[in-house]
Amino acid sequence: xxxxxxxxxxxxxxxxxxxxxxxxxxxxxxxxxxxxxxxxxxxxxxxxxxxxxxxxxxxxxxxxxxxxxxxxxxxxxxxxxxxxxxxxxxxxxxxxxxxxxxxxxxxxxxxxxxxxxxxxxxxxxxxxxxxxxxxxxxxxxxxxxxxxxxxxxxxxxxxxxxxxxxxxxxxxxxxxx
Numbered sequence: 415x416x417x418x419x420x421x422x423x424x425x426x427x428x429x430x431x432x433x434x435x436x437x438x439x440x441x442x443x444x445x446x447x448x449x450x451x452x453x454x455x456x457x458x459x460x461x462x463x464x465x466x467x468x469x470x471x472x473x474x475x476x477x478x479x480x481x482x483x484x485x486x487x488x489x490x491x492x493x494x495x496x497x498x499x500x501x502x503x504x505x506x507x508x509x510x511x512x513x514x515x516x517x518x519x520x521x522x523x524x525x526x527x528x529x530x531x532x533x534x535x536x537x538x539x540x541x542x543x544x545x546x547x548x549x550x551x552x553x554x555x556x557x558x559x560x561x562x563x564x565x566x567x568x569x570x571x572x573x574x575x576x577x578x579x580x581x582x583x584x585x586x587x588x589x590x591x
Contacts, residue, residue: 418493432495442501443469492518517572535568
């Protein structure tokens with residue numbers, strides 16, 4: 415995290431939430447907009463195209479918008495965050511952003527409708543901006559040591575439930591039995 419933040423000129427003591435993907439209604443763009451506006455003490459790093467006909471674009475001192483980052487650089491951005499907003503309105507699937515964030519050792523904010531085993535590294539929320547703000551506040555109220563343990567748990571979760579090895583066994587069992 416320190417190395418990534420240094421490369422990206424983000425201070426180590428800053429609270430950072432990363433978002434990667436198109437900013438749309440389907441990906442919780444309205445919720446994300448609300449979070450940015452109601453959490454001026456948190457830096458939001460948004461990577462992706464902002465679909466303005468769905469979500470009105472705005473300026474904010476606590477928000478950095480980068481339209482495109484090469485895929486081989488994304489891990490650096492994930493790793494710089496304390497949390498990744500990986501919300502999907504449909505829920506159910508983790509999505510590549512959630513899986514990549516967890517594998518980089520960063521806890522995620524996702525809908526309660528996710529169809530994966532529970533983990534403290536997956537902060538499950540409803541569609542309520544107030545609830546999401548409450549969960550963010552709870553997360554940042556943890557000590558640095560507790561947040562570091564959550565980060566380690568994120569990586570372990572990804573290895574256990576999202577790795578090729580994990581899915582290979584399930585596919586083989588399903589298709590060959």
